[in-house]
Amino acid sequence: MNKVTLTDKLAQFDDHWSPRIVADYNGNDVMLAKFSGEFHWHSHPDTDDFFLVVQGRVAIDLPAQTLELDVGDLFVVPAGVAHRPRALSDEAAVLLIEPKGTPNTGDPATAAPKPRL
Numbered sequence: 001m002n003k004v005t006l007t008d009k010l011a012q013f014d015d016h017w018s019p020r021i022v023a024d025y026n027g028n029d030v031m032l033a034k035f036s037g038e039f040h041w042h043s044h045p046d047t048d049d050f051f052l053v054v055q056g057r058v059a060i061d062l063p064a065q066t067l068e069l070d071v072g073d074l075f076v077v078p079a080g081v082a083h084r085p086r087a088l089s090d091e092a093a094v095l096l097i098e099p100k101g102t103p104n105t106g107d108p109a110t111a112a113p114k115p116r117l
Contacts, residue, residue: 056092
């Protein structure tokens with residue numbers, strides 16, 4: 001049992017839109033990802049999508065609105081809702097929580113691998 005220091009974990013990688021698993025929680029992956037620019041529109045048909053901003057600023061585009069998140073802001077996209085996350089700052093860092101095996105794109109064929117740090 002060890003603590004997880006988010007700043008230490010974030011210093012271990014530089015690529016964007018590629019989540020890294022930093023902990024396990026009740027059958028869920030707790031991950032960190034760095035955002036730059038925008039991701040593509042997607043949805044997760046069977047699970048919510050949890051975003052907690054730990055560095056920078058992030059927008060979550062939804063079909064009818066856009067939410068802007070600052071450090072410490074959290075938003076959960078309900079299952080099945082199309083969304084597009086994007087960085088509002090040059091780079092942002094986000095803590096994500098998803099059930100193990102959930103593809104980050106909503107589609108296993110296009111999902112990024114999720115290595116463990």
